[in-house]
Amino acid sequence: MNYLNFIAMSVPTDGTGFTFWLGAMAMMAASVFFFLSMNSVDAKWRTSLLVSGLITFIAAVHYMYMRDAHAAGDSTTVFRYVDWILTVPLMCVEFYLILKVAGATKSMMWKLILWSTVMLVTGFFGEFNGGSALGLGPAMWGLLSGAAYFYIAYMVWFGEAKKLAVSAGGAVEKAHNTLAWFVLVGWAIYPLGYMLGTEGWYSGLNDIISLDMNVVYNVGDAVNKIGFGLVVYNLAVSK
Numbered sequence: 001m002n003y004l005n006f007i008a009m010s011v012p013t014d015g016t017g018f019t020f021w022l023g024a025m026a027m028m029a030a031s032v033f034f035f036l037s038m039n040s041v042d043a044k045w046r047t048s049l050l051v052s053g054l055i056t057f058i059a060a061v062h063y064m065y066m067r068d069a070h071a072a073g074d075s076t077t078v079f080r081y082v083d084w085i086l087t088v089p090l091m092c093v094e095f096y097l098i099l100k101v102a103g104a105t106k107s108m109m110w111k112l113i114l115w116s117t118v119m120l121v122t123g124f125f126g127e128f129n130g131g132s133a134l135g136l137g138p139a140m141w142g143l144l145s146g147a148a149y150f151y152i153a154y155m156v157w158f159g160e161a162k163k164l165a166v167s168a169g170g171a172v173e174k175a176h177n178t179l180a181w182f183v184l185v186g187w188a189i190y191p192l193g194y195m196l197g198t199e200g201w202y203s204g205l206n207d208i209i210s211l212d213m214n215v216v217y218n219v220g221d222a223v224n225k226i227g228f229g230l231v232v233y234n235l236a237v238s239k
């Protein structure tokens with residue numbers, strides 16, 4: 001199916017499919033922007049911008065696979081989590097790269113990566129096969145995932161990462177604080193999508209908010225992946 005047909009057919013009848021298409025385009029455009037911006041910033045920020053571009057580029061590729069899977073009526077769960085398991089650790093790397101000027105250690109970076117991996121693997125078990133792994137069910141897996149998420153938020157808001165940001169001060173501290181808001185508010189979009197798409201004590205939520213889980217995840221990705229990149233871009237051009 002060619003692109004124009006895809007748009008014309010999907011907009012009125014398949015809103016979810018359209019958000020996959022839109023997401024792929026937005027991620028691609030953002031990648032081009034971040035990659036090209038590398039040439040016009042101070043050398044010390046180039047790797048950070050490279051990582052921003054890689055995050056949106058990896059997402060763009062997965063969005064094309066997810067769009068096709070969705071159009072064929074297949075599950076997108078595996079593509080979704082493969083995307084996240086690659087891009088979320090790269091976001092942890094962004095925290096490290098920004099805070100390196102203040103003496104951030106690789107051990108801080110690995111801690112963030114470890115807990116984000118725990119968050120995603122437990123989330124995957126909650127979604128795969130109706131959360132049947134180990135007989136725990138989606139609500140229990142979601143709780144474990146949420147605990148890892150809170151620990152990450154704690155680290156960037158009050159822990160090691162925060163202390164380094166304060167000692168760096170200036171534009172670095174500002175950028176760190178904005179990224180911390182993304183983690184607290186932007187990342188909270190995902191557990192909402194999870195609760196709308198899995199079965200648990202929270203299933204009544206569907207009567208209040210009627211949104212497809214994929215739409216919520218797609219909005220979360222656009223906000224967080226492009227948003228994170230723009231914060232880094234802003235820091236890179238600030239001095």
Ligand SMILES: *C/C=C(C)/C=C/C=C(C)/C=C/C1=C(C)CCCC1(C)C
Nearest residue numbers: 123142145146149187190191194224
């Ligand atoms: C680019 C992708 C990003 C930033 C993905 C972030 C994903 C999360 C913060 C997911 C969190 C989840 C919970 C906190 C509980 C329920 C299961 C998850 C995996 C949806």
